[in-house]
Amino acid sequence: MILVTGATGTVGRLVLDRLPAHRAVRVLARDPSRVTVDRPGVQVVRAAYEDPAGLREALGGVRRALLVTTRVAGGDDDVFLRAAREAGVRQVVKLSAAAVVDVRAQDLITRWQRDCEAALTSSGLGWTLLRPRSFMSNSLSWAPSVRAENVVRALYGGAPNACVDPRDIADVAVRALTEDGHAGQAYTLTGPEPLTAVEQTEQLGQVLGRRLRFEELEADQARASLLRRHPEAVVEALLESALRLRAGAKAHVGDTVRAVTGSAPRSFGSWAEDHADAFASAAPVT
Known part of the structure; x- marks a missing residue:
């Protein structure tokens, strides 16, 4: 039995769709109504990390599990791993981040991710760590301004990032x-090349057949926008991470996706083609 957590999120949903049909699969979900899956026979258990009884039910008979946690500085990993150990789980595949191996990365999010990794590697369970660079799908946050204005706005438009397609993760x-x-x-996972936000804007425009304009945000503008979606401590961590991006810390390209899957990592252009509908409502070009 394989357990998938985070099945309503970017990576968990894709994992659920890709698991072989003959595998027994269970999903842990706080809200089962949000779990969408095309394959038959998937069991969905209503549970949360802070729900010991639900965790026991979800983990019964599970041998391998995908662990995705998002509550920064929370104790969800510790709770899950303790329950997994008691249930006899053999291996946990943990979604982490590439920044954990950069000693210069000392922001709140990265320190929390390091703690989560340490909890797993010292748990006595088998483990695999997935350390992706930034998701290509983060550019979906540009969709409203692209649809309305043909504009992409972001910090540090000239800074390269070897972002990765979530499908490769x-x-x-x-x-x-x-x-x-x-x-x-x-496994540190990257895309096939480092791209700047300006270059992503150009490629996205080519896919859409429209000329897009890039506007660089000031740090205060980015902070104000992020504060509408995240707690202040998380926002400051994201801004610290952006400074590392500007310094070139996220430009390295690795070959792990090909080494593990046998296929080359997908390009940003390929990702954009497959998600063009999200950006499709064009504003009149002036």
């Missing part, structure tokens, strides 16, 4: 969940 996760040989491995 999911493909690696599925391998780790269904094959032997991935225990004790930490």
Whole structure:
């Protein structure tokens, strides 16, 4: 039995869709109505990390699990791992982030991710760490301004980022969940090339057949926008991370996706083509 957490999120949803049809799969979900899956036979258990009884039900008979947590500085990983150990889970595949291996990264989010990794690697359970660079899908946050104004607004438009397609992350996760040989491995996952936000804007415009304009945000503008979606401590961590981006810390390209899956990582242009509908309502070009 494979357990998938985070099944309503970007990576968990893709993992759920990609797991082989013959595998027994269970989903842990706070709100089962939000779980959408095309494959039959998936069992969905209503539970949350702070729900011990629900966790026990979700983990019964599970041998491998995908662990996705998002409550920064929360104790969800510790709770899940304790329950997994008691349930006899053999291996946990943990979604982390590439920043954990950068000693210069000391923001709140990265320190929390390091703590989560340490909790897993010291738990006595088998483990695999997935450390993706920024998701290509983060550019979906540009969709409203692209639709309304043909404009992309972002911090540090000239800073390169080897962002990765979430589908590649999911493909690696599925391998780790269904094959032997991935225990004790930490996989840093990147796209095929470093791209700046300006270059992403150009590629997105080519896909859409429209000329898009890039406008660089000031730090205060970015902070104000982020505060509408995140707590202040998280916002400051994201801004610290953006400074590392500007310094070139996120430009390195690795070959782990190909090494694990046998396929080259998808390009941003490919991602944009497959998600063009999200940006499709064009504003009149002036």
